[in-house]
Amino acid sequence: MFFKTLVGTISLGVFATAVAQTDISGTWMLNGPGTESEILLTVEGKRLQNDYELLEDDPSLYCTPASSSRIWANPGAPIKIEQTAQSILISYELFDLRREIPLGDESALTDQPSTRNLNGTFFPEMGSSFANYEGKRLIIESRNHAYGYIRTSRGVPQAPSTVAIEVLEVEGDTLHVTHTYIDESIFEKPLVLEYFLRRADEVELNVYDCTEANYNWFDELNAN
């Protein structure tokens, strides 16, 4: 019940009439550690976590984003945000990801993932999103996630039933991102992550051109 109320409450904000574009446009870089709320997993959440083997299952090894939160929390890789009247484009240098999010209400959602790389590969781990403004805040809601990991270091999972709400707000030269994950099948209570990014408009995004981290050749070297 709490989850439904929470989703409904946040969704009301998402559906609010767009007031104006905010000053989130520009290039941002992660600035120091973030915060996370207590992680309380359900039985199913613990099962998914226990199935995770860091050295084998981390999607990052395969140039795949583990989740949208994992992509925000990457130091040293700039993130560029552009706003138009119809959509938000977030370009992440990491994995050359381009996330195009339509502005509007739930009806703007499509079955297609919102994120692809420069080669055109879509990543359902990032979900399908829509966004709207609430005052000076940009609110992004994402659904239809593929299974993935909100925290790759500890295998904190996400699932197709997971709803994610990202609230972006600029305070001075700091972009504050609050990321709330809601999924009663995985979490006993919503998981809330916060990141802080500094404005870095002088930084250009480079082509990442990720190479999969295949360790088989290395293991074979030492096996011989």
Next chain:
Amino acid sequence: MKVKKILLIATLLSAPFLVSAHHSTNANFTQEIISVEGTIERVRFQNPHASVLIKNIDEQGKETFWLIESGARTTLERQGVSLDLLEVGSTVKATGRKGRREFTMYLREIEFEDGTVFVPQPDLN
């Protein structure tokens, strides 16, 4: 208003976490500092991790290959770091954080035979 209240509660209950480069450096490498001597076999300047392959030969003549990983190429380039100094065939001593995967390390510094030291990411030391 309710959203604000939820966010406030969440903030009060939240704890700091350390962000880490992908793949998660803090998860994939221990805090134990080790050193390995050997010859450079291969240098890869790429994303998500630049790496140096070093061949170590112990006193019994047994060869062991070590994969010494560093930061992303794009991050290193942005910091003005290149790996041109690391020539294949050079004899070096690499020091860094021992990996959870066998025979891997996260590079802290490489010392050359003439005593000069290469530190790609001083901010991590």
